[in-house]
Amino acid sequence: MGSTYWTEGYPPVPFDTTSVAATDMAVAEDLKVDVVSSITGDFDSNVDLKSGFRVWECSIDLARYVHEHPAPVTKVLELGCGHALPGIAALLDSPTCTAYLHDLDPSVLQLITSQNVSRLPASAAQRTRYVTGAWGEGLTRLLKGDAGLFDLILSSEGIYKQTSFEPLLAMLIDLLDPENGVALFAGKRLYFGCGGGTAPFMSFVEDHYSDTLTCRSVALFEDARNMDAISAGLPEEDTKTLPNMKHAQDRFILQCEDDVYSRQEKDAAKEELMKAIREQSQSVWYKELCEEFGWTPDQKLVAEMETKNEEELKKLELSIEGWAGSSRQIDHLIDYGWINVRYFFADAQENLGDIEQRDAILNKGEFYLRIGDREKAVEAFEEALKITVGVGARLDNILTQIRMNIFWNDIQGxxxxxxxAHSELSKGGDWERRNKLKVYDGL
Known part of the structure; x- marks a missing residue:
């Protein structure tokens, strides 16, 4: 049975997830029909955007994205959940996950959210918690006191107005797990008349939170609504420190004479390198090491890595170039018993702005960097730099290239x-990036 939590100012309206009174179910159906039938366009000026009685379009897209990108999460929070489709998708895909479902309106939780949860297997329904209240410090304290930190935070169409950006980001910083926490938001590129949307939200993060949060577009769903999903999270060491300098250190150990590092230490270094090569499909890096140290390449391993990398690269290329220069419709079904979804992908060059296109190119560059293809990684980072405007984002790009130079011992580069980087810093830049550059200056 799910627990109910109420913030101050909201009277308790108890219910459970497995049995809702027939009268409540009837009321819920009536409300659902009345509200949904009155909302047929984008936004009706007579309808409050906070209405949780409608299945908002982006919640379906976000549910599909969560379902197709499962992650081993233990605690998920959906803010402004309404029908809670994304939260339920995460709940079903993670058998040990606890889902906290939030909505500003307690009647939505009682009449709508619980109806969908009640259709789940009992083992999933029992892992739900409910909370209501406005975004802010009070809600943050309530959630943190009960749940602690979250692996995944979800929200659909919650950034439709700019006034929501600040309280939402403050909650993310306080509630996301700093080790592996990720937030996924789905919304329209721009909400006319409201000022919000994914494009202004990403610009806001880049302008005001670039030293605290990373934010990028991860998917575009193209139809008449022009929606996309974005990912935000506390800066992850893995993405901020490519290439991994531990690999360069292990390589250095192998380059040294036996009187500097023992044979045992060298064997351990090689083992660490091979472990990373297998886990990250570092085909180009593996070939480089084999040539340098005279290792006999494992052709089966090379073939497996190259096949995997080719498949990943195709997806990355599609995200930049698109299909035949236009959008392509794909039929897709998410069947949890009540969702049938038709969705669209679109190509970045025709439908994405500079920020999204830049991120798509950087994803490709990071892919090449991960597998050890230095030349192609540099090409991608330089291409992304040409369309990067913000000083912070330009510095991140150049600082990563400095790491590449250090990794491959390119002194002139x-x-x-x-x-x-110093030239960019003269135009601005935060203390964190300045300190990073000081470290590289010292090297």
Whole structure:
């Protein structure tokens, strides 16, 4: 049975997830029909955007995205859940996950959210919690006191107005697990008349929170609504520190004479390198090491890695180039018993703005960096830099290129990029990036 939590100012309206009174179910159906039938366009000026009685379009897209990108999460929070489709998708895909479902309106939780949860297997329904209240410190304290930190935070169409950006981001910083926490938001590119949307939200994060949060577009769903999903999270060391300098250190150990590092230490270094090569399909890096140290390449391993990398690269190319220069419709079914979804992908060059296109190119660059293809990684980062406007984002790009130079012992390239970074810093830049550059200066 799910627990009910209420913030101050909201009277308790108790219910459980497995048995809702027939009268309540009838009321819920009536409300649902009345409200949904009155909302047929984008936004009706007579309808409050906070209405949780409608299945908002982006919640379906976000549910599909969560379902197709399952992650081992233990605690998920959906803000402004309404029908809670994304939260339920995460709940079903993670058998040990507890889902906290939030909505500003307690009647939505009682009459709508619980109806969908009641259709789940009992094992899933028992892992739900409910909370209501406005975004802010009070709600944050309530959630943190009961749940602690969250692996995944979800929200659909919650950024339709700019006044919601600040309280939402403050909650993310307080509630996301700093080790692996991720937030996924789905929304329209721009909500006319409201000022919000994914495009202004990402710009707001880049302008005001670039030293605290990372934010990027991860999917575009193209139809008449032009929606996309974005991912925000506390800066992850893995993405901020590519390439991994531990690999360079292990390589250095192997390069040294036996009187500097013992054979046992060298064997351990090689083992660590091979572990990373297998886990991350570092096909190009593996070939480089085999040539340098005279190892006999494992052709089966090479073939497996190259096949996997080719498939991943195709997806990355599609996200940039699109299909035949236009959008392509794909039929897709998410069947939890009540959802049938038709959705669309669109190509970045025709439908994405500079920020999204830049991120798509950076994803490709990070892919090449991960597998050890330095030349192609540099090409991608330089291509992304050409369409990058913000000083912070430009510095992140150049700082990553400095790491590449250090990793591959390119002294001249390192000096060149340090000079470029100083030039960018003269235009602005936060203390964190300044300190990083000081470290590279010292090297």
């Amino acid at each position: 390192c000096k060149k990029n340090i000079d470029r």
